[in-house]
Every structure is written in C-alpha cells, then in structure tokens.
Amino acid sequence: MTIPNTALPNRGVYLDNNATTRVDPDVLAEMLPLFTEHFGNPSSMHAFGAAVGGKIEWARKQVQALLGAAHDSEIIFTSGGTESDNTAILSIIEAYPKKREIVTSVVEHPAVLALCDYLEKKRDYKIHRIPVDNKGNLDIDAYRAALSDQVAIVSIMWANNETGTIFPIEELAQMAKAVGAVFHTDAVQAVGKIPMKLADSAVDMLSLSGHKLHAPKGIGALYVKRGLRFRPMLRGGHQERSRRAGTENAPAIVGLGAAAHLALTHMGEENTRVKAQRDRLEQAILAAVPACFVTGNPDNRLPNTCNIAFEYIEGEAILLLLNEQGIAASSGSACTSGSLEPSHVMRAMGVPYTAAHGATRFSLSRDTTDAEIDHVIAVVPDIIARLRSLSPYWEQDAAKPKEFAPVYS
Numbered sequence: 117m118t119i120p121n122t123a124l125p126n127r128g129v130y131l132d133n134n135a136t137t138r139v140d141p142d143v144l145a146e147m148l149p150l151f152t153e154h155f156g157n158p159s160s161m162h163a164f165g166a167a168v169g170g171k172i173e174w175a176r177k178q179v180q181a182l183l184g185a186a187h188d189s190e191i192i193f194t195s196g197g198t199e200s201d202n203t204a205i206l207s208i209i210e211a212y213p214k215k216r217e218i219v220t221s222v223v224e225h226p227a228v229l230a231l232c233d234y235l236e237k238k239r240d241y242k243i244h245r246i247p248v249d250n251k252g253n254l255d256i257d258a259y260r261a262a263l264s265d266q267v268a269i270v271s272i273m274w275a276n277n278e279t280g281t282i283f284p285i286e287e288l289a290q291m292a293k294a295v296g297a298v299f300h301t302d303a304v305q306a307v308g309k310i311p312m313k314l315a316d317s318a319v320d321m322l323s324l325s326g327h328k329l330h331a332p333k334g335i336g337a338l339y340v341k342r343g344l345r346f347r348p349m350l351r352g353g354h355q356e357r358s359r360r361a362g363t364e365n366a367p368a369i370v371g372l373g374a375a376a377h378l379a380l381t382h383m384g385e386e387n388t389r390v391k392a393q394r395d396r397l398e399q400a401i402l403a404a405v406p407a408c409f410v411t412g413n414p415d416n417r418l419p420n421t422c423n424i425a426f427e428y429i430e431g432e433a434i435l436l437l438l439n440e441q442g443i444a445a446s447s448g449s450a451c452t453s454g455s456l457e458p459s460h461v462m463r464a465m466g467v468p469y470t471a472a473h474g475a476t477r478f479s480l481s482r483d484t485t486d487a488e489i490d491h492v493i494a495v496v497p498d499i500i501a502r503l504r505s506l507s508p509y510w511e512q513d514a515a516k517p518k519e520f521a522p523v524y525s
C-alpha cells in the first residue's frame with residue numbers, strides 16, 4: 117500500500133501547536149498495542165474485552181487528574197472538541213426546554229458559534245454574544261446584563277485559540293450559577309497548559325480535545341459535573357454510561373489518557389521554559405520590526421501563544437515566506453468566499469484592518485527548541501521588510517502617526 121506523500125520539509129520549525137500538536141512518541145507507544153494485541157471490544161464479556169475496558173478506565177482517571185475533577189465518571193470520551201461543544205449545548209437545551217436563551221462570546225470557536233447561529237435561525241433561540249475589548253477581555257457588564265433565569269446554558273471559552281487570552285472562568289461560572297444557568301467552557305486550548313481544579317469550581321461542563329495536547333486527532337472529552345441533567349447527543353449502545361453511544365475508540369482514548377498524564381507532568385515546563393521561549397521570540401520581534409504589536413491580553417494569556425499583528429501586509433504572504441524558511445505559523449485571517457477577511461477574533465477586538473490582515477500566530481509546545489526560536493528571530497525581520505517594500509500602503513502610511521498605537525503599545 118502506498119499513501120501519497122505530500123511534500124513535507126525534512127526538518128521544519130513547527131510553531132502552529134494551537135492548530136494541532138505532534139503525537140508524543142510515548143503516547144503512540146501506549147496506543148500501538150491496542151491496534152494489534154488488545155483489540156477487543158470493551159463491551160465484550162471475555163478477556164479480550166476486559167483488557168481494553170481496564171485501559172479505558174485508566175485513561176479516564178488520567179483525564180480526571182488533569183482536570184482536577186472529583187470523580188472519573190464525570191469524564192465522557194468523545195470524538196474531539198467540536199463534538200464536546202455541540203453535545204454540551206444541545207444536551208442542556210434539551211434538558212431545559214423552557215429556557216430559550218444562550219449566552220456566549222463573540223470570539224468563540226466556530227464549534228460553538230456556528231451551532232449558536234443555527235439555534236438562533238432554525239430553533240428560535242435568543243443568543244447573547246458578549247463582546248470583548250481591544251485586548252480581547254470579556255465585557256463583564258454586558259455578560260451580567262445578559263444573564264437571567266431564561267438562560268439555559270452559558271458557553272464561554274477558557275482561552276482564545278488565536279490570541280491565547282484567558283477569560284476569568286471561575287467568576288463567570290459563579291455568575292451563571294447565581295441565575296440558575298448551566299456553565300460550559302470550551303477549554304480546548306487551555307487544558308494541559310494551565311492548572312485546573314474542577315472539583316472546587318462552579319464550572320458544570322468542559323470540552324477538551326486530544327490533538328491539542330499531543331494525543332491523536334479525533335479524540336476528546338466532555339466533563340459533566342456529577343448530578344447535572346444530561347441528554348445524550350448520540351443514542352445507541354450503552355457505552356460511556358449511555359451518555360455517548362458507539363464502540364469506544366480505544367487506542368485514541370488510551371492515547372488521550374497518556375497525553376493527559378504527560379501534560380500534568382510537563383505543566384511546570386509549559387509555564388516556565390515554553391513561556392520564556394515565547395517571551396523571547398515576541399520581544400525580539402517587537403524590538404526588530406517597526407509597526408507591529410501583540411494582539412490579545414499580553415498579561416493574561418496562555419504561556420505558549422503569541423499573536424503579532426504586522427501592519428500593512430497580508431498574513432498569508434508572511435506565512436508563505438515563513439514556510440520557505442521551514443517555519444510553520446498561522447494567520448489570523450480566514451479565506452471566506454474568495455476574499456481575505458480578518459478573523460472574527462481580530463474584528464471583535466477592533467484591530468484596524470491594516471493590522472488585522474497581518475496578524476500572525478506563533479504557538480509553541482514542549483517540543484520547541486531554543487535553536488528553533490533563534491531561527492525564527494533571525495528570519496522574521498527580513499521577511500517583513502521584504503513584504504513591506506512591495507506594499508504601496510506601507511510607503512504611503514508608514515510616516516503617519518498611528519492613532520491606535522497607545523492602545524496597542
């Protein structure tokens with residue numbers, strides 16, 4: 117069997133870990149026997165099944181530990197972040213049919229936003245989309261005003277995937293609880309990067325995704341606090357205590373368990389070495405490149421994420437030239453219907469168009485080396501200078517004072 121090999125660089129600098137991460141070799145090693153040796157169906161009444169069942173329960177305990185949850189039964193394995201987000205919202209609106217309002221934020225991932233758009237248009241739900249300020253912080257007054265006993269569920273992300281900005285989840289959860297609303301958080305970007313203790317928290321539901329923390333793609337989990345009303349999205353067999361039907365993806369579940377275990381072990385490193393690398397990269401770029409600034413809240417964000425807006429150039433052009441240097445990063449723009457629009461997150465923060473187009477996200481991981489950071493620092497200023505030399509807007513506007521500079525300095 118030959119699978120086509122699309123050209124990959126022999127050696128690349130991978131700084132797109134918020135998009136996905138490399139499966140840790142130790143995670144893969146734990147998974148492999150489940151394909152060939154421990155391949156039984158965990159529901160089967162024989163030793164092949166039992167061997168797998170035990171491994172799944174081990175994995176559940178690892179995820180419980182990473183989240184600081186009180187009970188392992190609060191963890192439901194799913195196919196990833198999108199399924200977990202959809203399940204949380206759909207479950208709660210079905211459990212509370214008389215409550216017709218949902219609160220979310222303008223900067224959520226499409227896994228939440230697109231579902232809310234659908235519920236608004238097709239099922240007549242009232243959706244409160246809470247705005248953010250120019251640093252990506254949630255407007256707490258608008259949030260407070262949106263809360264009422266009509267709200268079935270609040271779904272607010274723990275940390276933003278583009279900027280890394282962290283929301284005050286505990287405070288938001290307590291406020292939701294005070295009006296009797298269920299509080300769900302999409303913590304896909306936060307899990308494994310910052311400590312969590314859900315046992316002592318007002319958070320009712322939490323989504324996570326394996327491929328953001330060095331486990332494979334297509335596996336995730338939904339945390340559901342014990343005692344919460346829950347309606348399954350997938351109905352069928354009795355897997356996952358009848359909360360998520362379908363034969364378990366046992367290799368991936370074990371992979372997620374191993375990844376959760378490793379994430380807990382490496383949490384300190386993420387918050388020291390990785391953070392120091394991120395800060396060094398950011399400071400060096402800011403010092404060497406004129407007319408660029410950090411988007412999001414630099415004082416309260418994930419330790420691995422840095423998003424820099426370079427004025428007067430397109431993020432896509434930056435990515436292409438970075439790619440030529442073997443560097444993988446991500447742009448803040450989404451190519452919709454043929455036109456390059458800045459992302460909804462950049463627009464929500466009010467980042468001017470001239471800068472939002474050049475927003476570039478560098479997201480590190482524990483795989484990132486100092487030499488890789490040196491390489492990026494060495495090439496970015498030249499790439500930006502080269503692109504700006506081709507930009508008519510840069511020529512025209514470079515000398516003008518930037519009215520937003522004080523805000524984004």
Ligand code: PLP
Nearest residue numbers: 196197198225227277304305325
């Ligand atoms: N939520 C956030 C914040 C994400 O960043 C992502 C993935 O990019 C998702 C949800 C979707 O997760 P998955 O790819 O596992 O469906």
